[in-house]
Amino acid sequence: MKKKIKLAMIGMTAVLFGLTACGNKQEATSKGGKTTIRFASWDTADDVDAQQKLVDKFNEEHPDIQVVLEAYGSDFDTKISASMGSGDAPDVMYMWNYPAYHEGLEPLDSYIEKEGEDYKKNFYSTLWNYNSYDGQIYGLPVGFTTHCVYYNKDLFEQAGVEAPKGDWTWEDLKEKAKVIYEKTGVKGFSFSMKPDPYDYEMYLWSNGTAYCGKDGKMEGYVDSDKALETYKMFQDMEKDGYAVATEKSGGDEFQAGQTGMFVYGAWAVKKYTEEGVNFGLAKLPSFGSEKSASILSSSGVAIAKSSKNKEAAWEFVKFWTSEESNKTRIGTEFPVLMSVVESEKILEKPEYAPFYEMLDQSGEYTPASFIMDKWSEVSEKLELAFEEMYNPSSLMDVKEAIASVLN
Template sequence: MKGSTSRFKVILLFVLTAVLVLAGCSSSASKEEKKDKDGKETIRFATWDNEDTLNLQQKMVDDFNAQNDKIKVVLEGYGADYDTKIAAGMGAKDAPDVMYMWNYPLYKDALEPLDSYIENEGEEYKNNFYDALWNYNKTDDKMLGLPVGYTTHVVYYNKALFDEKGLEYPQAGWTWNDLQEAAKKLTDKSKKITGFAFSGQPDPYDFEMYLWSNGASFVDKDGNLDGNVNSAKSIEVFNMFQGMLKDGIAITTEGSGSTEMKSGNVAMFVNGAWSLGSLTEAGIDYGVVELPKFENGQNVSIVSSSGISMSKDSKHKEAAFEFMQYWTGEEANKARIEFELPVLKSLVESEQLTQDPVKSVFYSMLEKSDGYTPTSYIVEDWTTVADDLSLVFEQIFNPSTLMDPKKVLNEVVK
């Protein structure tokens, strides 16, 4: 017995030495890393863009590095798992200095407020961005990001299918009744063609725009669901969408609907600017048009905005902001124009984007959408609320349940 305990001590000693050796050889490495060869300040910059635009971003970063003799930016691209990576970095206090951001309420505590930085740049600087976008880049009255891009949501329609039935293309100012009528005419069961498609599990963040369009919302100013998400105006919206399914003029999709749209068998669906490029690549001849209105309503879109933020823990804040300015400046907006809708009024004007048949639609939707605050910015625990809402939406829209909106919405507010 005695022998075995002393052996354990030997082993323990082993382990401790191993730990020390490992820690020793490593700490020397960590100190080397922070300093760049040229003594430049190194800024880590994380983006969620996928390969499509990553090369462009890399080029823009390289340009910045070439112009700048004090700062060196390293681009880190994480694609679809951006959030996991960023959360891990924040949890371990090793977040990138500058990062792409849209879900400010969720990350606000780890981000540096930018108000003073923005003030230093003056009113003119601030006013050149669309107001609606500033609203999406702040929480609790603190600016947490600079706008980089945005998209509003629009209706994509398949021109070929409209032509086939001899229908006029939809025009701005149309109503949901118009859409349903068109969908009815376009639907052709024998050819498996459907008039309209929408997600069977819509993201509540996106779906709120339909409620806004009908004068409702998920919550009031104080964050109460009851009396809002289950109000008559709100239920009307859900009934209308469910009705389209029941009438067989629309289908629900497993994703956003872009896969189905690309098959060429869906005549209309709603999405942000993300589908512009990929639908073209898939060989679909499409057009875009503003969202339809409800009777007596105004069509409103959610703004899916993207900005860049600074980590609260960054050790290079001044340098980081300098780079952020570059990234949101006119030149950079212009460089991204193929992939991202510019957020600077001056550039939109000089590029005459409001004349562009496709892009203008997104800008006019943006102007109509100022002044609406998504519920995620109002309630404390949006991700949980969104989960609950999302399940209810599914119960309403899933073909195997198709539950009564009034009933389930009344239940969820409890």
Template structure:
């Protein structure tokens, strides 16, 4: 309520009049991690907002590859941007404005029911939302239609399982030609890897963020890690991330693997490589429900900003249908926009939205504990050791849990 009172007192637009001409006095600063690529989209959205709000100027600040360094420096100097792109809430949330009261106040105006809950959940710390979703992806399996046809292998179908994937992958194994069904990484990003644990009925850390024993090293977690290690040993998959092996992306674009588990960020490169591809849902573990991690960008507001009401107004505009349609580099956060663009029925895009609808029940581990980074280091070692055949999954995950105990206090 304190923040709402501050918002109510803030002036939305202030202008000086000189000789009958209004001079813009309200400027909001928006920090983006976009560099040259996609930066023009940010300028288009800013200009559209300015056109609808005379007397207001949006200053787009491109921090590009130095995003975190520049953002930390700005907060440290007491001069943060009013609005900023955000994903790392554990690092910044104490300096950000919780948005729940504002979203509740403007829920009807914003048509919040049009934005999937799974996206807003990616911004929550201790139950509070610190960002308004801007763009997202879920995970899918890209597959090479020409390779499937040449090998006489049936293309993936909705409802397929990891057993189905492994059976198909084995049919592409050609050691002499260095061709395989799929690639698995010795060093997967735990942020994305946790989706496989969710799909097998477990997670890295308890929902309350207090316990990893019985979760990270649970039988279900062991089964997942053992499965991927076994796929590499059996050469159903080629192991990447070690030695001279190329990346999964490069192998798929080079026609050396028939399937590629990835996300929206890989689509443009696959198309540029001229691959005749299809998109399949993530496979399931038997009859258990499938989940995906949801990498998402969002718009956050600095809690000590000079004009909170105007900053929030820009955040709202950024999530409006008009602005969402301009963001062609992301999947649209609004269901209505996705439907209008026929994405929810297009076979290439449909799997991304299908799995989003059932991926709102889990929260990534990094959002649950302030020391997750230290715990994750032990987890990464356990995963890599298992993938390289240095011990079994159970032993390595038990070791990670034991080493991480002191970080939970």
């Protein structure tokens, strides 16, 4: 699974017009009957090597199209913004921040429609929410992760605690965390004292609320009784001593055996497996009356609106998201096609199944970042409010802390 993509909104008003595009620039033009397509990736090292092999395969199978891979790595957003500003964007690019970039992207609805009804239905429907903006699809899903609870099997056994069940609640999690702490002296649960606001909204969804309504207004949502109850639940676990707020996600502490549970995406599965950590995975707990829901970190591939070879670009996009490509990326990306999940028996694998279960029950939610025009400003305020709530040196009253977000 790809590294975590933190949704930090980059407004298109900040694009530096007049800058030349970065990377291995090649004109997308036709020469000798061959159309050149530039493809921008955010990956590095081994991932890029694997991508190049797929690109080479496409080029071999399409003698009339030549795809050139441009690896932007950590400079991806800077280079994409600059290239869009100068009118020289790559024909095809990885994409995640559709609210920021949609004006420079080609809507794909008509392309998808031409492929037939079954084509779109083969993708998990929840993923379209994260590859669309304002009612239009701008990207085809490539990979995703939801969030689940990682739990330390050794600590659970040592404390005599039963493994989480599929229908468990936050009350169940708290009880297990307390027993682990009492029996082993190890904190039963850990969470970030400065959580990513994009991720944190899933807890509000699970408790029947959100940061804002469909109109983007926050009053009555981010400060609702349900929201305050959610913020306070985490703070109370910390105050009661059996949970700890950590500098990061809690993953380092979990790997070191210093915490019994924490919530994270699939990025740690491969690492913990290779390191020999004896861990299990469970769906996010519910608040009892509502089913739990997860935020998604989703990657897609998009076509630049400025591309002069959109049909050729679409052929490559279809290849990059095909069954063959999905299968090739298993182990680094979760397959997004239901046909591949079925044929490869993905749901029979305990390290994959809970993430897909969370995907199935999270389809009705749209992140505030896709709704609010000023999400970047709101996100910064939320981040500060969360730190005031959960930093052990402050532990500010949650109602007082969240009030600052509405000012």
